[in-house]
Amino acid sequence: xxxxxxxxxxxxxxxxxxxxxxxxxxxxxxxxxxxxxxxxxxxxxxxxxxxxxxxxxxxxxxxxxxxxxxxxxxxxxxxxxxxxxxxxxxxxxxxxxxxxxxxxxxxxxxxxxxxxxxxxxxxxxxxxxxxxxxxxxxxxxxxxxxxxxxxxxxxxxxxxxxxxxxxxxxxxxxxxxxxxxxxxxxxxxxxxxxxxxxxxxxxxxxxxxxxxxxxxxxxxxxxxxxxxxxxxxxxxxxxxxxxxx
Amino acid sequence: xxxxxxxxxxxxxxxxxxxxxxxxxxxxxxxxxxxxxxxxxxxxxxxxxxxxxxxxxxxxxxxxxxxxxxxxxxxxxxxxxxxxxxxxxxxxxxxxxxxxxxxxxxxxxxxxxxxxxxxxxxxxxxxxxxxxxxxxxxxxxxxxxxxxxxxxxxxxxxxxxxxxxxxxxxxxxxxxxxxxxxxxxxxxxxxxxxxxxxxxxxxxxxxxxxxxxxxxxxxxxxxxxxxxxxxxxxxxxxxxxxxxxxxxxxxxxxxxxxxxxxxxxxxxxxxxxxxxxxxxxxxxxxxxxxxxxxxxxxxxxxxxxxxxxxxxxxxxxxxxxxxxxxxxxxxxxxxxxxxxxxxxxxxxxxxxxxxxxxxxxxxxxxxxxxxxxxxxxxxxxxxxxxxxxxxxxxxxxxxxxxxxxxxxxxxxxxxxxxxxxxxxxxxxxxxxxxxxxxxxxxxxxxxxxxxxxxxxxxxxxxxxxxxxxxxxxxxxxxxxxxxxxxxxxxxxxxxxxxxxxxxxxxxxxxxxxxxxxxx
Numbered sequence: 001x002x003x004x005x006x007x008x009x010x011x012x013x014x015x016x017x018x019x020x021x022x023x024x025x026x027x028x029x030x031x032x033x034x035x036x037x038x039x040x041x042x043x044x045x046x047x048x049x050x051x052x053x054x055x056x057x058x059x060x061x062x063x064x065x066x067x068x069x070x071x072x073x074x075x076x077x078x079x080x081x082x083x084x085x086x087x088x089x090x091x092x093x094x095x096x097x098x099x100x101x102x103x104x105x106x107x108x109x110x111x112x113x114x115x116x117x118x119x120x121x122x123x124x125x126x127x128x129x130x131x132x133x134x135x136x137x138x139x140x141x142x143x144x145x146x147x148x149x150x151x152x153x154x155x156x157x158x159x160x161x162x163x164x165x166x167x168x169x170x171x172x173x174x175x176x177x178x179x180x181x182x183x184x185x186x187x188x189x190x191x192x193x194x195x196x197x198x199x200x201x202x203x204x205x206x207x208x209x210x211x212x213x214x215x216x217x218x219x220x221x222x223x224x225x226x227x228x229x230x231x232x233x234x235x236x237x238x239x240x241x242x243x244x245x
Numbered sequence: 246x247x248x249x250x251x252x253x254x255x256x257x258x259x260x261x262x263x264x265x266x267x268x269x270x271x272x273x274x275x276x277x278x279x280x281x282x283x284x285x286x287x288x289x290x291x292x293x294x295x296x297x298x299x300x301x302x303x304x305x306x307x308x309x310x311x312x313x314x315x316x317x318x319x320x321x322x323x324x325x326x327x328x329x330x331x332x333x334x335x336x337x338x339x340x341x342x343x344x345x346x347x348x349x350x351x352x353x354x355x356x357x358x359x360x361x362x363x364x365x366x367x368x369x370x371x372x373x374x375x376x377x378x379x380x381x382x383x384x385x386x387x388x389x390x391x392x393x394x395x396x397x398x399x400x401x402x403x404x405x406x407x408x409x410x411x412x413x414x415x416x417x418x419x420x421x422x423x424x425x426x427x428x429x430x431x432x433x434x435x436x437x438x439x440x441x442x443x444x445x446x447x448x449x450x451x452x453x454x455x456x457x458x459x460x461x462x463x464x465x466x467x468x469x470x471x472x473x474x475x476x477x478x479x480x481x482x483x484x485x486x487x488x489x490x491x492x493x494x495x496x497x498x499x500x501x502x503x504x505x506x507x508x509x510x511x512x513x514x515x516x517x518x519x520x521x522x523x524x525x526x527x528x529x530x531x532x533x534x535x536x537x538x539x540x541x542x543x544x545x546x547x548x549x550x551x552x553x554x555x556x557x558x559x560x561x562x563x564x565x566x567x568x569x570x571x572x573x574x575x576x577x578x579x580x581x582x583x584x585x586x587x588x589x590x591x592x593x594x595x596x597x598x599x600x601x602x603x604x605x606x607x608x609x610x611x612x613x614x615x616x617x618x619x620x621x622x623x624x625x626x627x628x629x630x631x632x633x634x635x636x637x638x639x640x641x642x643x644x645x646x647x648x649x650x651x652x653x654x655x656x657x658x659x660x661x662x663x664x665x666x667x668x669x670x671x672x673x674x675x676x677x678x679x680x681x682x683x684x685x686x687x688x689x690x691x692x693x694x695x696x697x698x699x700x701x702x703x704x705x706x707x708x709x710x711x712x713x714x715x716x717x718x719x720x721x722x723x724x725x726x727x728x729x730x731x732x733x734x735x736x737x738x739x740x741x742x743x744x745x746x747x748x749x750x751x752x753x754x755x756x757x758x759x760x761x762x763x764x
Binding site: 073 | 675686749750
């Protein structure tokens with residue numbers, strides 16, 4: 001590994017040495033600071049600002065050391081955020097370091113991304129990763145803007161590209177009652193995802209208020225009846241590999 | 246009325262006890278009407294101070310505490326005592342085992358070890374047997390139900406693994422579907438022999454009903470030989486034999502009553518308490534072997550299914566965390582399991598104890614070099630303010646990997662079993678590979694035993710056995726339960742505050758130590 005790789009610095013909002021909910025197996029989760037979206041439903045809004053006051057940069061090497069410590073117990077590493085692609089140089093160096101170090105090379109590497117990244121960046125990242133867990137908020141660009149403050153052209157393009165390269169590990173649908181969970185919307189989304197990958201794995205993340213900001217308190221929480229409907233509608237649309245969270 | 250008569254009459258009319266539970270209690274009352282085996286005044290005093298504790302086994306030992314009969318030989322040869330020839334079909338084998346179980350003694354009056362069920366039964370389900378998966382599941386479901394409905398408590402334990410096979414797979418399916426506390430289960434894990442997919446299936450059953458418990462098979466074989474079994478609350482013992490007795494030493498009481506400064510306790514006082522514990526063990530073993538003739542008279546011995554030279558004794562200890570605290574080692578009140586110095590001192594105590602026990606001769610323990618096997622005793626229902634074995638106190642358990650690394654160094658010293666309980670949130674059920682990875686890592690770090698307690702599946706891991714939450718609620722409502730161990734579990738849940746066990750990977754917790762605070 002080149003000395004310069006481990007010296008690259010970035011902003012890390014936190015780490016979780018053991019997670020069973022961020023991909024297959026036991027995973028070390030690294031939260032990179034900063035996200036280009038400003039989702040109403042964000043459960044971790046502290047990770048949105050790109051340059052939070054008082055946060056100091058850390059090196060790839062220091063993160064790598066922490067992963068090495070936990071490596072005997074791990075299946076892999078999941079890099080999330082924030083939005084990991086917001087710090088492309090740090091992200092790439094971290095992935096290279098994990099892939100090259102003998103103590104971590106066996107660990108799978110997953111990204112948890114909102115997909116708002118350019119094609120060129122994905123082309124650089126894809127050889128370094130085992131898969132991406134991609135958030136798809138809503139297909140309709142206008143409602144996407146309302147929910148996130150940004151358009152979704154790049155998100156949809158990323159989904160196609162990742163599926164074509166065989167690294168679309170899972171698509172996550174964050175559903176909010178009355179906002180993006182109408183039957184027609186769900187069916188359209190399912191059909192589109194199946195057109196990318198007939199075996200696509202989908203996880204519905206049901207909206208909960210816990211952890212969100214005051215501006216999101218007016219949103220309704222998902223009920224058990226909603227969950228039943230989501231399963232019915234998405235299954236009828238042809239999704240087979242479906243988890244409702 | 247005499248006190249004895251009062252006790253007997255109270256037992257005869259105890260509305261909380263089933264008929265069989267009354268018979269068990271009456272037998273103990275009769276036994277305790279006799280004087281205990283003679284020991285020195287010092288030993289009696291150590292018992293009065295609760296430094297040394299006989300586990301309430303009774304005053305006149307007349308059967309070994311734990312018996313691990315050689316079921317394989319019985320199935321191969323048949324039994325004159327049972328008037329059963331060697332079985333040739335699955336049904337006959339299951340009937341043979343059930344008949345045999347009725348005649349296997351232990352401290353609880355019923356077997357604590359049902360055998361290595363997959364190895365015993367696999368020969369009866371080969372391709373030529375014509376037994377399909379549905380038929381196998383149905384047969385084992387009936388077998389499982391009879392065991393749960395007829396055995397008195399959840400100390401009854403069956404072993405599985407380390408190899409894959411049809412029977413182990415079927416038992417994992419049946420166990421998850423039946424949701425019983427009996428039998429308790431242990432899976433032997435050998436990284437070379439146990440396939441990933443079998444481990445995954447086992448973890449799925451653990452998520453459903455809290456079983457099985459997992460043992461590091463190569464480590465066990467290195468310490469106990471090829472033939473061993475795991476019984477009751479994680480007691481690992483020689484197969485075809487077992488343990489005459491289990492006596493335990495409260496390390497915290499040992500330190501509290503030490504007549505020397507705390508820094509001298511390990512070298513000047515602990516050795517004396519080990520001697521006194523061993524004295525009680527020796528007296529109890531001699532009574533069992535020399536006074537009752539159990540090992541000559543019992544049918545298992547007569548048919549060569551157990552033999553005295555395969556028996557040993559278990560030297561139990563508990564209260565390690567409190568002993569470290571009393572010794573005043575480590576700072577900041579973090580204590581054993583969290584503070585590095587305190588944890589290291591805990592390791593030193595266990596290593597010293599192992600040395601002392603290995604150097605203390607005991608009669609009739611030739612199976613294990615003429616001395617007892619050290620065991621981290623998992624506690625009993627009435628323990629208050631003192632932590633089981635070498636566990637980290639409930640509510641103070643550190644995050645997962647730190648927890649494993651804090652306790653793993655103790656495991657090599659404790660061949661007769663040690664249990665550290667790791668409580669997980671229910672999300673692991675959807676991701677069993679997470680637990681499989683942790684298990685493999687833990688065994689590579691030197692863990693001997695791994696026990697999981699999964700929140701929300703309706704089962705709670707107590708000392709080593711399980712209770713169902715619905716049975717605990719039943720005891721609270723009308724004071725009754727079918728299994729005697731459920732009463733003990735209900736007591737433990739209160740006295741040892743088991744609901745306060747720290748859950749690993751509770752959602753939302755990030756380790757912020759790496760970076761500064763987010764804006």
